[in-house]
Amino acid sequence: QLSSDLLDTSVGNDGKELSGGQGQRVALARALATSQPSFVLLLDEPTASMDALSESSIQLAINEQNEIGATLLISHKLSTLQLADEIHVMDNGQIVQSYTKEEFQQKQQTVDGSNNSTKSDDTTFLSQVLPTLS
Incomplete structure (x- = not known):
């Protein structure tokens, strides 16, 4: 749990004293620490460009x-x-495919097995499981 003092800490003029990754982590921490049951939190690529340890903490x-x-x-x-x-695949603003968490994990296991690998990378899995979008 973060204290309000930490959340209110100055990060410089427009956050310019922070690196991009630091700014991203501060913004996520502030959003997550102040959320309430009535909030809908929208996160766009929340762990992009993060190291594994930071990504794990955010997750x-x-x-x-x-x-x-x-x-x-x-x-x-x-x-x-x-x-x-739930996972929804969108194309041009339309949902074109939907999965429950279980369906998504089952598809990932199927792809991993057909590739004779222990775990597919993002590109391999997404290209084989998600529909070809034109």
Whole structure:
């Protein structure tokens, strides 16, 4: 739990004293720490450009947020998609395919098995499981 003092810490003029990654982590921490049951939290690629340790910490916080309120995640990363209860694939603003978490994980296991690999990378999995969009 972050104290309000930490959340209100100055980050310089327009946050310019922070690196891009630091600014991203501060913004996510502030959003997650102040969310309430009535909030719908929208996260667009929340773990993009993060190292594995930071990504893991953010994913834990997102899981906690999911118990409080609704979270909409936009992501191309499999590790982030695993946080979702439902996965919807969009093309030109339309939902073209939907999965439950279980269906999505089952499809991933099928692709992993057909590739004779222990775990598919994001590109391989997404290109084989998601529809070809024109």
